[in-house]
Amino acid sequence: MTTGASHNGTSAVGVPVPLTALVGRRGEVTGIRRRLTASRLVTLTGVGGVGKTRLAFQVAATVVDSFPDGVHTVELAALRDGKLLAQGIAGALGLRGVSARDLHDVVVEHLRTRRLLLVLDNCEHLIDACAGTVDALLRAAPGLSVLTTSRQALGVTGEQVVHVPALATPEPGGRRSARDIGRFPAVALFEQRAAAVRPGFTVDAENAGAVAELVHRLEGLPLAIELAAARMRTLTVPEILARLDDRYALLTLGSRAALPRQRTLRELIGWSYALCTARERALWERASVFAGGFDLPAAEAVCSGDGLPREAVVDAVDGLVEKSVLIREEDREESGGRSRYRMLETIREYGREQLAGEDGEVARLRRRHRDHFLDLTVRAEREWFGPRQAELLTRRRHDHANLRAALEFCLDTPGETAQGMVLAVAPRHYWITLGSLEEGRHWLSRLLEAGPAADPGPAAALATRAYLEILQGAVEEALPILDEARSAAEQEGDRAASAWIRHHRGVVATWCQELPEAAALFTEAAAGLRALGDVGGATECTMKRALVAAALGDGALAARLGTECEAVTSAHGESWVGALTHFVRALAAWTDGDHGTAAAEAEARTAVRGLRPFNDWWDMAMCVELVAQSAAAAGDAHRAAELFGILHTLWKTIGGTLSAPPFLLDSHRHHESAVREKLGARAYDRAYRSGAGRPVPSAMAYVLGEEQADAPARVLTRREGQVADLVAAGLTNKEIARRLTITLRTAENHVERILAKTGFRSRTQLAVWRNEQGDA
Known part of the structure; x- marks a missing residue:
């Protein structure tokens, strides 16, 4: 699930940036924009692979100026639990770590007075949850518009359903020039994608007939065309056609209940699967267990073995990237960058189907998947108090969909809830930095409820659940859980949990302005963790004791404790507590x-x-x-x-x-x-x-x-200032071009640069700022 600020690469308006141009959808974009003007809910339906997502994102990018509060995208393909839909929407809206009130009510309150567009992508597997949530939000928020993509309509009152057709294709046969067939969007798409893998490829007089037949046989489905074009790395168009003929003959016994286009897409994916090596097929199947995406170490840990040696995984990944089965992306948030890979959902589902007939294979892979991410979790907790803090949290955030899948495995599999609690508890600060306190509570509540009825649950899990509630302001709800956690810690002899429970009570006392009590609790917690050799935990508690001293006006004690913490954090190369010691110094000075x-x-x-x-x-x-x-x-x-x-x-x-x-x-x-x-x-x-x-x-x-x-004003050129003033006056790009005697594209480029320089998300924000500059 991605939001308006997705790490996968998003524009300033919260719409994922396409890496290639959208081909042949100008009429659909215009029609959908018109529907959005007439209706507050528009759903794009169509067969898998027809391009619903790309079309929705294109439409959203073109209408952002109509929504003063922006466009916000929620990608649902990796989400399996409908109960987390509200959390995903909250994340897209920037509502991190929402309060203990019902999450739905928080989202409604946020939307009630705003005018924005919410894009829900891939709703079909959560159709009931999406329908109920969208209906409720639209009724409560009059300025909200929703654009969804789904293989079926939501069935909500007022919904405008737009069926997304395949791209137009020429009829095969006859003598038609390359120029004639090049006007068809399906041909243009094939030419564009084929040229990407075979530079210099064009549709010409020699191959025009074969290309026309190929895209017609593929029924104009964008995903099918792109998969076929990827084969141009090693095959000619006639060779692709010949193999496609053989594959269709082999798969004619597929389900007659499926739509023809669905059968065609399945056959094409099966054909691509058959062209893979045995090792590539094994990786394709096994990688289908990942949610969202994965990196090479994850593929090696989860997918190797049984005919795919660990050292051969990198070559298999390379082969699947070449065949467009895997999409490579670069994680630029990590030092030096890290390659990550993902599958289109249709591709992933096909790989999972190949595993379904293998006895116990899916369960075995899900366990290996869980074990890998459990190992990463334990290592992240162990290495937390050191120089890799930010990197560890960034990697874990990027694997959040996989964390969810691992937690689901622990809930689905008897006897695994204890491992699930480790996943949900460590590292301690994950849910805080992710901005998903509510989701952390969700998983811990489910795991605790799934345990034996007579067992209240491990002290650490209970304490963490209570702490997340405290941070959301639900102190009254948290205190009884802390009492449960304390009893469990005494029974288990868990001294670390006992110390952290004192820390959590210290936080409660601090926010309730019971500062002397908070000081005592933080001191006890630090001593308990120090006795256990937990230097990081002891230092964190000492830092909070220093904060309380500063709040009490004891600057000398705050400075002494802060210096003590800085010495420890510096010795370990730690950053987070080290940063907070500067806040302690600031508070002491204040x-x-x-x-x-x-x-x-x-x-x-x-x-x-x-x-x-x-x-x-x-x-x-x-x-x-x-x-x-x-x-x-x-x-x-x-x-x-x-x-x-x-x-x-x-x-x-x-x-x-x-x-x-x-x-x-x-x-x-x-x-x-x-x-x-x-x-x-x-x-x-x-x-x-x-x-x-x-x-x-x-x-x-x-x-x-x-x-x-006034920094934006200083960084704008004279011409950009003129354009900004015309935007503020309400002129369109076409009107600006006429007024300044420049081309439309030049006007568009000016506006794009101005938005990038100022950091504003829309023309409306730019206009408000420019007008305020004039009033100042």
């Missing part, structure tokens, strides 16, 4: 009355820089709070107002019930009121909205002083 210097703000900024790679929005929000209040105390009212707006968005993104840390709430109210009075209500609201409307990367750059309030 509570000591050091408002007249930049010390508190500088330390808070340093903390933000350290936390940014972890996506730790919760702790970053606390840091931004001090930056905002420091700006206010220093008299920089406009900057403070923008920062208060950024804070509003951060806390909303987190989904908690807080608007500021409790120990800073009084001073927050004081400084916000003073800034509003100094600027006046109109100027304050304008600056506040400017901050609240910033995308997170732009917001963090502003917090860190990497971007000033």
Whole structure:
């Protein structure tokens, strides 16, 4: 499942960026746009492989200007549990770690006053959940429009169903020129994709007849055409046709209940399967157990053996990439980059079917899959307090669909819930940095309920579930679970769990402003973990003890404990706790009355820089709070107002019930009121909205002083400034081109560059900003 900020490569508007041009769908794009104007729910239906997803993304990219609050995409192919649909939508909307309220209600509240487009891709396997959720959201949010792709309609009132046809193909036979058949989209697609694997290939007088026959026999299905074009690496068009003939003859006994196009697609996939080597076929089948995607070490761990030696996996992967069975992507978030591979869902399903007849093979592979990701989880926990923290969390986030699949295996298989709890608990900070506190609670609740009725569950799992509830603000619900966890820890003799339960109670006491009690609990937790040799855990608890000391105004103790933590984190090359020690220093400077210097703000900024790679929005929000209040105390009212707006968005993104840390709430109210009075209500609201409307990367750059309030104005050229002003005046690209006597494409390029420079997601955001610049 990907969201508006998918790591797989997304545009600024939350739509995955295609690597190749969409061929032959101009009429469909226009028609669907018209349907979206007339109806708030449009569903694209059609056979697998017809291009519903690409078409939906193209439409979404072209209508983004009509939706002031953007376009948000939820890809559902890797999601198997309908109960997590709301979590996926929340993630796409940027609602990370939502509060303990019903998740559906949180999404509804977020959407109620917004005007945006939600794209749900691949709904067919979750049709009931999608239908119910979409119906409820549309009824509650009048500004919401939904575009879905599915092999069947949702059946929701008001739904406009658009059947996506295959690409038009020429009739085979007769004498037709290359130019004539080249006008057909199916031929254009084949030519484009074939040229990608055989540079210089074109449809000419010699091959025109064969190409026309081929795309006609493939019934114009884009996926089928692309698979056939991939064979052009080693075969000619007539050779492909000859093999296609043989394959059709072999598979004529397929299900007569299936639609002809479905049979054709299946036959083509079967033909591609037959062209693979034995090792490539083995990898294809076994890799179907992955969800979302996988890297080479995962393929080697899960798929090797029984005719596919571990050292041969890389060659088999290479062969499947060449044959377009696997799609290679590069993970640029990791140092040096890492290749990842995924299958189209139809390809994956075909591989799984080949395993279905093999006794116990699917179960064996699912176990190997679970074992691999369990091993990664245990290693990540073991190596957490060290230099690879950010990398470990990034890799785990990218394998989130596989984590879900492994957890499902543990729930489906008797006797495996204990392993599932390890997967769901470690590393401790995963659900926080993923922004999915609600999902972490979901899995832990299911695993705990699946255990023996007389067993309340392991102390560590109970404690983690309670901690996630605490972070969502559900303290009353969490405390009884913490009591259960404490009893379980005593019975199990689990000293580590006992120490972490004290830590969790310390967090509760801190947020309830019972600071002396919090100090005692963090001290006890640190001592308990230190006695067990858990240096990382002890240091984290000591850092939080230092934070409490700073909140109590004991700057000397906070500084001593902070220095102690920094020495340990530096020795281990650790970053996360190390970053938070700078927040402790910032808070100590602030509570000591050091408002007249930049010390508190500088330390808070340093903390933000350290936390940014972890996506730790919760702790970053606390840091931004001090930056905002420091700006206010220093008299920089406009900057403070923008920062208060950024804070509003951060806390909303987190989904908690807080608007500021409790120990800073009084001073927050004081400084916000003073800034509003100094600027006046109109100027304050304008600056506040400017901050609240910033995308997170732009917001963090502003917090860190990497971007000033008027930075976009300075980076625009004179011509770009003129274009921005015309966009703000409501002119279309065509009207801008006429006004400035430039081509339409030049106008489009100007607008694209302006959006990229300013970080805005839509023309509407650009227009608001440009108008505000004029008012300032």
